[in-house]
Amino acid sequence: MAKKIFWCKTCLNMSTRPRIEFDQHGRCNACQWSEEKKLIDWEPRQEELKRLLDKYRSSNGSGFDCVVPVSGGKDGSYVAYTLKHKYGMNPLAITVRPALSLELGDQNLSNFINSGFNHIHISPNAKVMQKLNKLGFIEKGFPYYGWLIAIKTAVIQTAMNFNIPLIFYGEDGEVEYGGSTESKHNPLYNIEYMKRVYFEGGYDKVFDIVLGDAEISDGDLAFWRFPTDEQVKTHDLAFTHWSYYEAWDSYRNYVVAKEHCGLKEKEEGTAGTFTNFAQNDQALYSLHAYLMYLKFGFGRATQDAGIEIRRGAMTREQALNLVMAYDNQYPHDFIDLYLEYYEMTKDEFDAVLDRYANKDLFEKIDGIWQPKFTVGEEFTV
Numbered sequence: 001m002a003k004k005i006f007w008c009k010t011c012l013n014m015s016t017r018p019r020i021e022f023d024q025h026g027r028c029n030a031c032q033w034s035e036e037k038k039l040i041d042w043e044p045r046q047e048e049l050k051r052l053l054d055k056y057r058s059s060n061g062s063g064f065d066c067v068v069p070v071s072g073g074k075d076g077s078y079v080a081y082t083l084k085h086k087y088g089m090n091p092l093a094i095t096v097r098p099a100l101s102l103e104l105g106d107q108n109l110s111n112f113i114n115s116g117f118n119h120i121h122i123s124p125n126a127k128v129m130q131k132l133n134k135l136g137f138i139e140k141g142f143p144y145y146g147w148l149i150a151i152k153t154a155v156i157q158t159a160m161n162f163n164i165p166l167i168f169y170g171e172d173g174e175v176e177y178g179g180s181t182e183s184k185h186n187p188l189y190n191i192e193y194m195k196r197v198y199f200e201g202g203y204d205k206v207f208d209i210v211l212g213d214a215e216i217s218d219g220d221l222a223f224w225r226f227p228t229d230e231q232v233k234t235h236d237l238a239f240t241h242w243s244y245y246e247a248w249d250s251y252r253n254y255v256v257a258k259e260h261c262g263l264k265e266k267e268e269g270t271a272g273t274f275t276n277f278a279q280n281d282q283a284l285y286s287l288h289a290y291l292m293y294l295k296f297g298f299g300r301a302t303q304d305a306g307i308e309i310r311r312g313a314m315t316r317e318q319a320l321n322l323v324m325a326y327d328n329q330y331p332h333d334f335i336d337l338y339l340e341y342y343e344m345t346k347d348e349f350d351a352v353l354d355r356y357a358n359k360d361l362f363e364k365i366d367g368i369w370q371p372k373f374t375v376g377e378e379f380t381v
Helices: 031-041 042-058 075-083 103-114 127-139 144-162 173-177 193-199 201-211 219-224 231-235 250-260 286-297 301-308 316-326 333-342 347-354
Strands: 066-069 091-096 118-124 166-169 239-240 362-365 368-371
Touching: 031 301, 042 239, 066 075, 066 144, 075 091, 075 250, 091 103, 091 144, 103 173, 118 144, 127 144, 127 201, 127 219, 127 333, 144 166, 144 193, 144 201, 144 219, 173 301, 201 219, 286 333, 286 347, 301 316, 333 347
Parallel strands: 066 091, 066 166, 091 118, 166 239
Antiparallel strands: 362 368
16 A cells, blocks of 8 residues: 655654654644643643652652663753752662763763762673663664663662652653654653553563573563562652653753753764764664664654754754755764674674665665655655
């Protein structure tokens, strides 16, 4: 059956984006939400936030009021800073160490910690992380799938160990950037949502494969296990997104993190996009963005451009030029690092990319997948 491929009339979100929806005017739900945010009375949500904070404030005996996962980047830093300095909370910041961290990311995390936060650095078993990341790369097209799991599971396990029930994540990416809107009016979300949406239903499959590995013991997997329903109930665990309680603005987060938490940008541009102040913590993100491009036809530049358009800092016409210039960037700089980490030959690595390249959208020319489409021009496959 023929299928039309098109782009949002306001930003450049593609119709290929998972779970995205468009209105009768051709606007994606991220752009609809951007306009809706301007009309929302945020006061009731602020009152919800205050009640939530008061419920959990110093009620656990640990001395900490909540947990905030951080990487040293703009968003986690903003949430932790705001909770501490605006709402008088005592957050415990937690970082799950990524597989291939970058020097700038390590420095930004150190700067964040030194700006005045209690912090725990979790280093899950590196061999298990490598296996899960490689499985995720091969089975799901997610090159840091093990780390993606751990930033939920390891954080939750640590929060339970400290008896801290309340966990604040940053934005709800589905609502902010285009995807499922089921959580738009819900302050809390659950583990079923994490597995189904964030892990695209692949958690159990990948976990079961690793469980069958004779080299991995049950204890090695402790940081990758979700709590049982009984544990969630017993610990009164609450998972929430900060973006539910106020209008999310990633650029504002950057400014606050830069001023108060020591965030530094890359001096040169970042591969695959025109910005230099986000996703600087690990090398595997560039591969993640490239695979996203091959699977769906849009990459990191499209996402960054959408954010800039929705906050009024860029026109759609300006964004078109940037997306066409930056989105299709094979991550040459890190290839040797990837091959060593995944223990793959270049042919094996490229075979995985070939497997996930959308043949309706791309054709291979001189060994590199090139788009059949022109960004912004509708076509049928």
